[in-house]
Amino acid sequence: MPSILDIYGALLNYWGPQNWWPGETTDEICIGAILTQNTNWSNVEKALMNLKRKGLLSISSIASAPKEIIEECLKPAGTYRRKALYLMDFSKQVISQLGCIEKLFTLGPNKARKWLLKQKGIGPETADSILCYGGNFPLLVIDAYTLRLGKRMGWLSPEINSYDKAQEELQLYLPKDPKVLGEFHALIVKHSKEICRKKPRCSMCFMMPCCNAVKDAQI
Ligand code: SF4
The missing domain is CATH 1.10.1670.10 (Helix-hairpin-Helix base-excision DNA repair enzymes (C-terminal))
Known part of the structure; x- marks a missing residue:
């Protein structure tokens, strides 16, 4: 057997x-992991492209962007108002509590996972996607x-x-x-x-x- x-x-x-997770930066991997909830990847790609065109494909720029602009960019990803809320909230928490996403990974997998699971709209699947593909932690x-x-x-x-x-x-x-x-x-x-x-x-x-x-x- x-x-x-x-x-x-x-x-x-x-x-x-399969070359996962698609994304040129750690920020992009995290943003994609949040947006892919309940939709297929091709819709996420359209939303990521919209953010990129507006110069908003980073956690720091999303944290300070107007909500309406983020919502507009996320329309192709479905449930865009809720996703904009989660993504903006996540981005603001990263910037205010950690400074940048890389700082999260210095906490180690257990503390980083706990932190992620406290964020609005982030469950274990999204948290582990961020930790495995963005933080290089061994989590399936x-x-x-x-x-x-x-x-x-x-x-x-x-x-x-x-x-x-x-x-x-x-x-x-x-x-x-x-x-x-x-x-x-x-x-x-x-x-x-x-x-x-x-x-x-x-x-x-x-x-x-x-x-x-x-x-x-x-x-
Ligand atoms: S893995 Fe799935 S598709 Fe393959 S033999 Fe088993 S049930 Fe069938």
Whole structure:
């Protein structure tokens, strides 16, 4: 039976590196992580481009920008008023409490995560995206795709629905390497969107011989 790490290698071989998280700066990675909640990446890209055109693609510039301008830029990303509120609040807190986002990462992963989780609109998935892709901390981002694939493959028990528990379980079998964990999350998303969909395309999936859901004929 291949290990989770073997499957990571096979996914990487099959799909190639996903080059996550797209973003030229740490600020851009954090902004993208907040905007991607409940929308697809192409919508986020449009919003990021709007911010860039207005010279607002940084935490310090967002913190001091007029709300109406930020809202206008974020329209393509959906629920733009709420996202503008969260993004502006986050940016103001970063500037007033820390000075810059890099300072957050000097606190270490535990304190930085606690700080992020206190911010409006930031849950564990967004916090860990910021910490893994922006701060280079070894944290596996868990999302609905990870839970679904993990349960189908038998890596996670069917009852697990807790973010922290799923993360703890999966990280046990993976190296504490942010590059591996970041890439694994991206590959899980890719495989889940293309093949292990809600209605899975098992006949196209190279993981079929070692997939619990197929063995148990759950699908
Ligand atoms: S074999 Fe089917 S259920 Fe299992 S991982 Fe592949 S697509 Fe998903």
